[in-house]
Amino acid sequence: xRLLSIAELDLALGGHLVLEDIHLDLERGEIVxxxxxxxxxxxxxLKSIIGALVPxxxxxxxxxxxxxxxxxxxxxxxxxxxxxxxxxMRLPRRRPRHEIDTALERAGVTQQAxxxxxxxxxxxxxxxxxxxxxLSSPDLLILDEATQGLDQQGMADxxxxxxxxxxxxxxxxxxxxxxxxxxxxxxxxxxCLNRSICCAGTPERVAASPEYRAxxxxxxxxxLALYRHRHARPSLEIAP
Amino acid sequence: xxxxxxxxxxxLAGLGVALAAAPLGCLVVWRRMAFFGDxxxxxxxLGVALAxxxxxxxxxxxxxVSLLMATIVSLLSGKGYAMDTLLGVMAHxxxxxxxxAVSFVSGVRIDLMAYLFGDILAVGKADxxxxxxxxxxxxALMGWRWSRLLTATLNAELAHASGIDPQxxxxxxxxxxxxxxxxxxxxxxxxxxxxxxxxxxxxxxxxSRTPESMVVVAAMIGVxxxxxxLQTAYWFDTPTGPTIVSLAAALFALxxxxxxxxxxxxxxxxxxxxxxx
Numbered sequence: 196x197r198l199l200s201i202a203e204l205d206l207a208l209g210g211h212l213v214l215e216d217i218h219l220d221l222e223r224g225e226i227v228x229x230x231x232x233x234x235x236x237x238x239x240x241l242k243s244i245i246g247a248l249v250p251x252x253x254x255x256x257x258x259x260x261x262x263x264x265x266x267x268x269x270x271x272x273x274x275x276x277x278x279x280x281x282x283x284m285r286l287p288r289r290r291p292r293h294e295i296d297t298a299l300e301r302a303g304v305t306q307q308a309x310x311x312x313x314x315x316x317x318x319x320x321x322x323x324x325x326x327x328x329x330l331s332s333p334d335l336l337i338l339d340e341a342t343q344g345l346d347q348q349g350m351a352d353x354x355x356x357x358x359x360x361x362x363x364x365x366x367x368x369x370x371x372x373x374x375x376x377x378x379x380x381x382x383x384x385x386x387c388l389n390r391s392i393c394c395a396g397t398p399e400r401v402a403a404s405p406e407y408r409a410x411x412x413x414x415x416x417x418x419l420a421l422y423r424h425r426h427a428r429p430s431l432e433i434a435p
Numbered sequence: 436x437x438x439x440x441x442x443x444x445x446x447l448a449g450l451g452v453a454l455a456a457a458p459l460g461c462l463v464v465w466r467r468m469a470f471f472g473d474x475x476x477x478x479x480x481l482g483v484a485l486a487x488x489x490x491x492x493x494x495x496x497x498x499x500v501s502l503l504m505a506t507i508v509s510l511l512s513g514k515g516y517a518m519d520t521l522l523g524v525m526a527h528x529x530x531x532x533x534x535x536a537v538s539f540v541s542g543v544r545i546d547l548m549a550y551l552f553g554d555i556l557a558v559g560k561a562d563x564x565x566x567x568x569x570x571x572x573x574x575a576l577m578g579w580r581w582s583r584l585l586t587a588t589l590n591a592e593l594a595h596a597s598g599i600d601p602q603x604x605x606x607x608x609x610x611x612x613x614x615x616x617x618x619x620x621x622x623x624x625x626x627x628x629x630x631x632x633x634x635x636x637x638x639x640x641x642x643s644r645t646p647e648s649m650v651v652v653a654a655m656i657g658v659x660x661x662x663x664x665l666q667t668a669y670w671f672d673t674p675t676g677p678t679i680v681s682l683a684a685a686l687f688a689l690x691x692x693x694x695x696x697x698x699x700x701x702x703x704x705x706x707x708x709x710x711x712x
Contacts, residue, residue: 242592242595245592245595246596247591247592247595263596264596265592265595265596267590267593270589270590270593273466273467275464275637275640276589277640277649279645282645283589286582286585286586286589287594287597287599288597311644339592
């Protein structure tokens with residue numbers, strides 16, 4: 196059964212058309228990544244799905260009762276706001292202790308429940324936000340450049356966690372990212388966005404498509420190298 | 436009757452304002468809207484002038500102008516002007532307009548100082564009813580919307596994803612701010628209302644670990660400043676509103692020093708080898 200269906204969506208911000216004629220379907224349990232250059236409308240598309248922006252044209256059909264879990268782009272918490280992890284987990288709705296512990300465990304942060312948010316590292320904070328999004332047992336998990344500011348290792352760990360969460364909860368994942376190679380490995384489907392969708396499909400197909408290469412200014416060699424680099428790794432370990 | 440004592444009325448007035456200002460002050464500090472309280476308060480002078488010109492109640496005049504100001508700023512924010520620019524324009528122009536308008540009021544001798552600095556000792560029974568009515572309304576609003584306000588303060592998109600409209604919460608906050616300014620006018624006056632919002636919340640920050648504990652501590656500091664300030668002003672015959680704010684400032688300094696000492700003590704304890712086991 197289809198989870199989310201976007202058709203003919205146009206969205207303008209400040210008189211400029213940011214999204215044009217977007218068609219996008221999401222199935223239950225699939226991981227879809229949106230890639231695209233800065234200002235291509237990635238975040239805008241996510242915002243329109245969570246209802247923060249209203250499109251000028253087109254529709255977003257959500258399957259009835261669908262629950263969305265949202266992990267924002269690096270959240271800035273004002274230093275004047277004292278906040279513990281467990282309090283953040285109870286916003287905006289109270290949750291029983293065991294549910295919070297389960298969610299924190301799923302997201303891979305178990306030791307920090309009573310810590311101040313300001314004492315967490317960037318990676319830990321992102322995981323806490325992931326845990327918070329998981330609390331509502333979402334059918335769709337939306338991540339907006341959730342790994343911005345993390346180092347390569349932190350990023351790879353974070354996406355592995357997402358994959359694990361998908362397996363445990365069976366939720367669909369829609370994410371936006373700049374980190375092309377890491378993200379593409381973790382996705383079932385990739386959508387290239389540059390105001391409108393210029394290509395979409397499996398990571399292999401997209402990486403090989405001319406539109407994708409043109410969009411990121413890669414020549415044939417770069418794209419192939421990127422692709423091989425990712426996929427050749429297991430065999431490299433065997434080779435001397 | 437106990438309310439016949441002016442000092443009792445003044446104390447109750449101070450309590451009401453301090454309690455309502457605590458949750459509001461915390462939200463204002465978290466959202467970096469400190470200047471908003473100032474701007475609304477300055478606009479209140481225009482409200483006073485208009486009320487005198489139209490011979491309606493001061494409270495009604497101030498409330499209407501503050502609400503208007505809050506709404507205009509909320510609507511205009513993010514439309515080409517930065518918030519602080521917008522507030523600066525609104526605050527000073529409404530203060531100036533108010534002072535000009537006051538000069539047109541003839542026949543009535545206006546003690547402008549009473550509005551600038553408040554006159555808590557002159558609070559009557561009717562004023563007390565207005566103050567507590569407004570304070571109770573604001574506290575009820577804050578209690579009802581607290582989770583939503585807090586989520587919207589955290590992050591607008593996070594709020595949207597939880598089905599909360601951050602714009603609506605912002606409006607509720609600014610309206611509550613307008614109400615508190617209008618009821619607190621008599622207590623500390625236009626120039627010091629913002630102080631009563633910001634200083635207790637700022638003092639509470641270093642002593643709190645959760646948003647709610649910060650509100651409780653801010654309320655305690657506000658109440659201590661109001662009650663203590665009244666007594667101090669009575670003993671030393673100093674102007675009451677400024678004395679209350681000065682005491683709040685002293686509590687802020689004390690809280691900062693305490694927090695510094697506490698952190699240093701923790702660090703020294705942590706550095707001792709036998710503690711690490």
